[in-house]
Amino acid sequence: MSVLADKIEQFILHKLLEDEEENIVLRRNELADELDCAPSQISYVLSTRFSNDKGFMVESRRGSGGFVRIIRLAPAKEDRTPAPISERLPAVNITMEDLDVLLYRLIKSKSLTNREAVLLHHTFEALFDEVDEPQRLNVIGRILKHLNLR
Template sequence: MRNISDVIEQYLKSMLLESPEGAVEIQRNDLADQFSCVPSQINYVISTRFTLEKGYLVQSKRGGGGYIRIQRIELPQHLALHAHLSGTIGDKIDQNTAEGLIYQLEEARFLSKREACLMRAAVSRESLAVKLPYRDEIRAKLMKAMLISLMSK
């Protein structure tokens, strides 16, 4: 059985897919009531699963009538994707950012599930048993090489 965080994440993603603007505004307490959980559980899901690295922009308005707005950030189309990725990756990239980018590319269907798994394995700190900052530099070169190869298929 899936845990409550997975259920909340899938619910929010389905709302985003149905939204013509690619954005949803939610009331944290209302959502917590709907899923019979504490509001901090909603915060946890949003802060860990709807990050900028994963392709989401989250804004919140506090106070009475406050809300949380989640917006999907679309990747640039194929022509600009190479420049976007090179700019995002740069000369070095840490593991969390690399995994977030892989996740974003998988969600946008630029990568298959299998390709994403292979890339995560290749750029993990366990696979790159080298001291920092060299590890982040090698990871960036690997990411660029794999993505260029995949984009030219």
């Protein structure tokens, strides 16, 4: 299920990155139809990957008029400026989720625009698909090091 869960998570994260608001509202059944999965799989991803400790709050209403609202929680004041990735994570454990969280924080601190974050997300995604881990970590580190953060 992890491949499908990753696909669902990435779809929701793309929606959040494209949206200028602090929350998005989705219809679980429509999302499940679009991603060709069961609504329960959407619920699973929401409960495991969009939790409070990961910076999100999820409101859900079931039924014919049901919806899912995903709200980005404001990080604590000391978290406004992200720590360098080398201080946050051991290099061997960097995941797309970690990079998406970093990109989100850079957007919130106005160090990146939404467009730049989406472009970087797709770049990192391509690296995960095409490049072996040791090289991938080196390239990701070089990209992050050379970002001209405002």
